[in-house]
Amino acid sequence: MGQREMTFRAIEVGDGGDGRWAAHAQAMWPYTRTWLSDEGRTAEGAARARALFETHMPELVPVLDRLAAGLDRPGAEALLTLAALRPFFSGCTQIGAPGTLLRNYDFTPDECEGTIASTCFLRPVIGMQDCGWGLLDGMNDAGLAVSLTFGGRLVHGPGFTVLIALRYVLETCDTVDEALARLAPLPISMPQNLTLVDRERAVTVYLGPDIPLTVAPDACATNHQDQPVPDEVERFSRTRQRLDAVRAAGTDVAALLRPPLYQTAYDEGLGTLYTARYDPAEGRVAYHWPGGSWSQSFAEFTPGTRTLALGLAG
Template sequence: MAELIVRVVELKGSYKQMGYEQGVELKSQPLFEHQMDQQRGLTVHSNSLKAKELVKSLCPNFFQELQGLAEGLDMDLEATIKQFSGYDLTFPSMGCTTMVKKGFYVRNYDFSPELYDGRFVITNPNDGYATVGFSQQIVGRLDGMNEKGLVVGLHFVNDQYRGPGFIATTIVRMVLEQCADTEEAIAFITNLPHGYCYNFSITDQSGKSAIIEASPDKQMIHYTDMLMCTNHFESEPLRAKNRAEVLSSIKRKEYLYSMQDHEQTPFAAYQLFNDENSPLFFQYYKEYFGTLHTVVYSPKELKVLVGVGGDFPPLEFSLREYLQGKSSLPDKLIGKIKM
């Protein structure tokens, strides 16, 4: 067994200040140079000038955070944008399983601990939506919920079909920053350049849910009352862009469908996903397919159940109470994984 440590990061103030604080924090980490070398290896094709132009126009708040990040890292802005904007970035494959049912969104994120930020981030900016979620590459997000009750998560599909565009972690982050509901999220996502093939699972405070199947050249929208999303495209126009092997993804989705008539609470759903013996929990960490976190977002109540590793007693967190100054968070979450 190995420890999996996820730091809880709280950020507030201007976006530039939040970026600066994260840059200083990142630079102070013992493995900073190793992390930066990994980042550079993912940005071979990145066009920083094009990325700068797009980020400034699509999400000015994100651009301000990148400016602050550059100052905190003591790096040139162009180099920071190239490494952290998520534009024309390569990224290893990952797995994710999501279900939306009865007003809550439950998700497992499967990947390698070696390339996992290990950061659960709460932001409360002066001039934008407060958010809570898991970061990737510091400023990106794997999944999250904002103060309006919008929830978004990503699901890798294929990296063999690529184009000039953003990776999904940046897209999730930008959506949470400036979209209040599912329709706004759909309009935003379908107006972006996409670098690879991903699914986006979305729900909001009203319960309106959708899956966006997104490739560099086409996006398909599927509205659904009971959302179940894994790592393959199902629409006919995009099915040819799936990886050759999608059996695991299909089986996970079939299992979710088999559970649709079971009465579930957010806590019961969390247990179903986080149980190490569950068909939805994986331990192939060396193959980039081990479950790293389980999270349940409840948009109506703005509540979160979160755990890292397997069989983790969940931390319950209220974003609403946090913003009202009525709750606090631990410095870190420590779970166990079988390596």
């Protein structure tokens, strides 16, 4: 509980081939490598991850090879497939409307990279990066934006960590409909909820290792899918309370910066680390905290670092 500080950084790395991405990734390696699963550390596990990536994301294979060569660390390729990572569980609240995506990312501060990355691997993309080149949320130059929340069910299966699914659709898709078609066949290792918006449409979908892609009733999500939430889960996560609150608030940044949508349970991994408002049709995103904000855009991206206070004062 109470206030903490977290340092966020903004980096511009182009296509990953000139050393800027590699320099950042090498500096982050002591953090990033902790996410690689035990299976991914074996030759057999790494080969399975590579084969899965080649099958489902062939467009990104040249980028994977370029980044893995630049990172040049044992296990780098397996980790960068994001098909050999240990499970993670987060909080989060998100809501979309045509042309606007708003989200709170709730997690443990020490386990979030906090990197706003401007990339051009296949096309211009800006987003909150984690695990090398995965994305917690982001937008592309076509006006498509997407963010994730944990789906709330403690099941795990073979497949991709959802961070690379966000990267994949933003690199290869122009619209929500195209993104849904790309997402449907992807094996996703844990239950996740994605909210996607373009200029004309907003939708939330449920993904998981044990369910097909399922369209949610409306374009908002917290940390459950379409099933009863046990009382003990609700007491811990307040997922239904937050869903009701964000539905009532709509795309209002101020509402996400106060309870119940803004959370301070950092020791339980449910503290809000940042609030993001994406306006992808204008190519703009603003990250918000109770004491400040940081805006970025395709037209004017500003690298740098900022240390922000997390939590509510008083």
